[in-house]
Amino acid sequence: MPSDLDDVERFTEEFLKRLQFGQGVALPRATKNDLYYALARTVRQQLMARWLETVQRQMQAKAKVVVYLSAEYLLGRQLDNALLASGLTDTAEAAIDGLGLDMQTIRDTEVEPGLGNGGLGRLAACFIDSLATLRIPAIGYGIRYEYGIFRQTFEDGHQVEQPDSWLTLGSPWEFPHPEMGVKVPFAGHTEKYLGEDGRERTRWVNDWEVIGVPYNYMVPGYRTGNVNTLRLWSARATQAFDLHVFNNGDYLQAVRSQAFAENISKVLYPEDSTPQGKELRLQQQYFFVACSLRDFLTNVMGPGFDPRKLPERVIFQLNDTHPVIAIPELMRILVDEKDIPWDEALDICRQCFAYTCHTLLPEALEVWPVELLGRLLPRHLEIIFRINDDFLAELREAYPDDELRVRSMSIIQEHPERAVRMAYLATVVGAKVNGVAELHSQLLRDKVLSDFSAYWPDKFTNVTNGITPRRFIGLANPALTELITDTIGDGWLRDLGRLVELEPHADDPAFLDAFAAIKVGNRKRLAGLLERRDGIVLPQDAMYDVMVKRLHEYKRQTLKLLHIVTLYQRLQENPDLDIVPRVFLFGAKAAPGYWIAKQTIALINAVGRVIDNDPIVAGRLKVAFPANYNVTLAETLIPAADLSEQISLAGKEASGTGNMKLALNGALTIGTLDGANVEILQAVGEENFFLFGLTEPQVHAIYESGYQPREYFQNNPELRKALGAIASGAFSDGNREAFAPIVDSLLHEDRFLALADYQSYIEAQDRVDLAYRDTRAWNRSAVLNVARSGFFSSDRSIQDYLDRIWNASPVDAS
Ligand code: F55
Numbered sequence: 001m002p003s004d005l006d007d008v009e010r011f012t013e014e015f016l017k018r019l020q021f022g023q024g025v026a027l028p029r030a031t032k033n034d035l036y037y038a039l040a041r042t043v044r045q046q047l048m049a050r051w052l053e054t055v056q057r058q059m060q061a062k063a064k065v066v067v068y069l070s071a072e073y074l075l076g077r078q079l080d081n082a083l084l085a086s087g088l089t090d091t092a093e094a095a096i097d098g099l100g101l102d103m104q105t106i107r108d109t110e111v112e113p114g115l116g117n118g119g120l121g122r123l124a125a126c127f128i129d130s131l132a133t134l135r136i137p138a139i140g141y142g143i144r145y146e147y148g149i150f151r152q153t154f155e156d157g158h159q160v161e162q163p164d165s166w167l168t169l170g171s172p173w174e175f176p177h178p179e180m181g182v183k184v185p186f187a188g189h190t191e192k193y194l195g196e197d198g199r200e201r202t203r204w205v206n207d208w209e210v211i212g213v214p215y216n217y218m219v220p221g222y223r224t225g226n227v228n229t230l231r232l233w234s235a236r237a238t239q240a241f242d243l244h245v246f247n248n249g250d251y252l253q254a255v256r257s258q259a260f261a262e263n264i265s266k267v268l269y270p271e272d273s274t275p276q277g278k279e280l281r282l283q284q285q286y287f288f289v290a291c292s293l294r295d296f297l298t299n300v301m302g303p304g305f306d307p308r309k310l311p312e313r314v315i316f317q318l319n320d321t322h323p324v325i326a327i328p329e330l331m332r333i334l335v336d337e338k339d340i341p342w343d344e345a346l347d348i349c350r351q352c353f354a355y356t357c358h359t360l361l362p363e364a365l366e367v368w369p370v371e372l373l374g375r376l377l378p379r380h381l382e383i384i385f386r387i388n389d390d391f392l393a394e395l396r397e398a399y400p401d402d403e404l405r406v407r408s409m410s411i412i413q414e415h416p417e418r419a420v421r422m423a424y425l426a427t428v429v430g431a432k433v434n435g436v437a438e439l440h441s442q443l444l445r446d447k448v449l450s451d452f453s454a455y456w457p458d459k460f461t462n463v464t465n466g467i468t469p470r471r472f473i474g475l476a477n478p479a480l481t482e483l484i485t486d487t488i489g490d491g492w493l494r495d496l497g498r499l500v501e502l503e504p505h506a507d508d509p510a511f512l513d514a515f516a517a518i519k520v521g522n523r524k525r526l527a528g529l530l531e532r533r534d535g536i537v538l539p540q541d542a543m544y545d546v547m548v549k550r551l552h553e554y555k556r557q558t559l560k561l562l563h564i565v566t567l568y569q570r571l572q573e574n575p576d577l578d579i580v581p582r583v584f585l586f587g588a589k590a591a592p593g594y595w596i597a598k599q600t601i602a603l604i605n606a607v608g609r610v611i612d613n614d615p616i617v618a619g620r621l622k623v624a625f626p627a628n629y630n631v632t633l634a635e636t637l638i639p640a641a642d643l644s645e646q647i648s649l650a651g652k653e654a655s656g657t658g659n660m661k662l663a664l665n666g667a668l669t670i671g672t673l674d675g676a677n678v679e680i681l682q683a684v685g686e687e688n689f690f691l692f693g694l695t696e697p698q699v700h701a702i703y704e705s706g707y708q709p710r711e712y713f714q715n716n717p718e719l720r721k722a723l724g725a726i727a728s729g730a731f732s733d734g735n736r737e738a739f740a741p742i743v744d745s746l747l748h749e750d751r752f753l754a755l756a757d758y759q760s761y762i763e764a765q766d767r768v769d770l771a772y773r774d775t776r777a778w779n780r781s782a783v784l785n786v787a788r789s790g791f792f793s794s795d796r797s798i799q800d801y802l803d804r805i806w807n808a809s810p811v812d813a814s
Pocket of ligand 1: 272364
């Protein structure tokens with residue numbers, strides 16, 4: 001891509017101009033933040049013309065637009081990504097260097113926008129990157145939370161949450177458009193009235209409203225000249241709130257009302273699996289969906305657009321159930337505002353929406369109490385009821401003698417309280433429903449939504465998740481990126497399948513040495529970072545064994561811990577035991593209200609402290625748990641990993657995407673047959689993967705036969721010893737109460753079969769220990785993991801969405 005700024009002198013000049021005229025400071029007095037802003041603005045400027053041109057071109061083409069609706073985007077830092085996309089990294093570095101400044105300091109000034117919880121939010125960020133790179137006309141819509149995912153700190157080993165004020169120093173990447181505010185009504189009641197044509201119609205008379213202000217962000221495609229838009233909404237009080245001041249003379253009340261309105265986009269809910277049925281959360285969902293639909297219909301499609309043409313012009317992809325309220329909202333617009341007859345409107349909606357499910361855990365499926373929905377969105381509740389009535393009538397015709405089945409498929413749940421099942425609503429109206437890995441999609445069809453897949457077999461499909469190689473190898477692993485480019489040439493970062501060309505080099509000693517040296521370098525880089533960031537000192541000559549993901553019982557961080565304790569006890573028993581030295585790296589945030597998850601964090605830290613202080617271990621084991629794992633830390637941590645822990649109970653992890661990031665960076669996986677692990681195993685080959693554990697059908701059988709965790713405990717001496725040590729206070733200064741809840745929950749319930757999988761896990765870890773000793777063979781496997789990870793590019797995922805669900809095409813530069 002030709003660039004106006006690709007010589008160092010011009011770039012330097014432009015940068016200094018931004019500093020002087022944008023920040024109003026001269027170089028000698030510039031703060032870190034000034035430098036960061038000036039650099040960001042320099043790159044931003046470069047992308048701007050292409051952005052406007054892309055939008056223009058896509059509008060003119062009248063092509064079908066992919067509208068990605070997601071309550072979360074876990075973007076990570078923007079500066080490096082913008083430089084990489086526009087091909088300006090080297091120029092910028094040379095310019096900054098030439099001015100005697102430090103590029104890394106400038107990079108580290110950026111606070112990442114953490115507007116997501118974990119996998120689902122990061123997936124959305126990867127997908128908009130791929131959509132832009134593939135030149136698909138696409139818009140991402142979401143919420144501009146003032147506070148993203150909390151900042152995690154540890155006090156005494158316990159998680160303490162701090163607010164994430166990512167906007168304190170502003171963001172040079174956003175373009176606010178207060179003049180484009182959208183009104184969002186809430187509450188009130190509905191009324192029937194007679195239209196001019198004599199037909200009965202409904203209107204919603206709302207009680208209060210807020211304004212949604214759009215903030216635009218550039219989404220640069222990788223060296224394509226294409227720049228798409230991410231539009232995030234921020235809530236503002238309306239005039240009506242301010243008028244209170246005059247009407248009531250109650251100034252404080254007016255300010256309170258304003259604060260109330262602006263609460264809506266204040267903070268991201270930090271639960272990643274058990275949605276709390278909180279009113280504010282529903283307000284957030286409706287708020288961003290209403291703004292997005294209004295914006296799309298009026299501003300993107302333009303004035304005079306005939307909504308009957310919607311199915312040709314748009315697909316709304318629903319990222320989980322969080323934006324599903326868009327379905328009744330579009331129905332309301334079509335029926336109440338555009339005067340389209342009900343059946344025709346429903347027919348339009350049935351073509352415009354598609355739904356991605358990201359879970360299998362029943363407790364993670366969102367339901368909204370009828371009472372709450374009716375109070376906040378009375379018209380939407382009526383519409384949902386009518387959709388359900390139509391649907392149930394249809395079902396009764398199909399299954400005249402099976403009222404039980406009909407009821408079990410109702411969008412409305414009756415017990416324990418009347419509530420709307422958002423996943424069912426999305427399934428009934430959505431044109432397609434997809435899971436996020438083969439196994440997950442199969443289990444959706446066979447279990448979670450089996451009645452629906454029996455009724456509509458063609459509605460269900462799979463799109464296995466992917467990750468953007470630009471961020472997760474291009475930015476995260478520059479040394480490996482360079483080695484790969486030197487070996488197979490350019491172009492693989494947007495055609496990741498080409499990594500297979502590395503395969504022949506897996507047997508080339510010089511290549512293997514170069515590869516190994518890069519791992520060493522990445523471990524060193526991580527050690528440097530953790531020492532500066534957390535005061536953690538990592539031994540270099542060790543296997544880096546990595547488990548990074550949200551803390552959840554189903555992901556089984558405790559199983560990992562049982563392995564660590566077992567190794568420690570083996571050393572205590574036999575101090576001369578020959579084991580491969582290991583650094584166990586954890587990264588995990590627990591939802592603030594998820595008590596046992598927070599206890600598990602405390603236990604990991606407690607075990608780490610004891611092991612650290614025991615001379616018997618003598619540098620052979622180290623537990624490192626840097627606080628506040630986020631996208632930025634991931635980018636340094638993942639490239640340093642040797643072993644990737646993907647040990648969820650089979651049938652519980654929908655896909656996982658960390659598993660893909662680690663494999664792509666040359667870590668070998670130890671994992672169960674769960675989520676996308678199954679496909680990773682297929683891709684890399686079982687010789688290059690440490691498989692263990694029960695399969696999903698075996699898990700099912702154990703549950704059915706009445707699982708007795710105690711039996712596994714009693715029959716396994718090493719397990720007894722490890723769990724016994726935790727119970728007896730070995731990691732809590734003799735305090736037996738401290739971790740009793742974790743021990744008890746494992747012994748008495750163990751919902752996720754950690755004890756049942758323990759022996760198999762330990763044996764797999766013993767195989768890991770053996771395999772790692774053969775450096776050459778290990779590195780060969782690692783290279784094959786890289787070479788065979790091409791399938792897990794989010795570019796491939798997006799191509800699958802295009803083929804299987806969206807039926808949209810690229811719009812190329814003219
Ligand atoms: C966030 C909020 C709520 Cl209310 C519920 C769930 C979440 C959330 O963050 N879920 C999530 O991250 N799910 C994960 O999605 C990934 C992308 O598809 C999968 O890889 C992963 O298996 C799944 O757990």
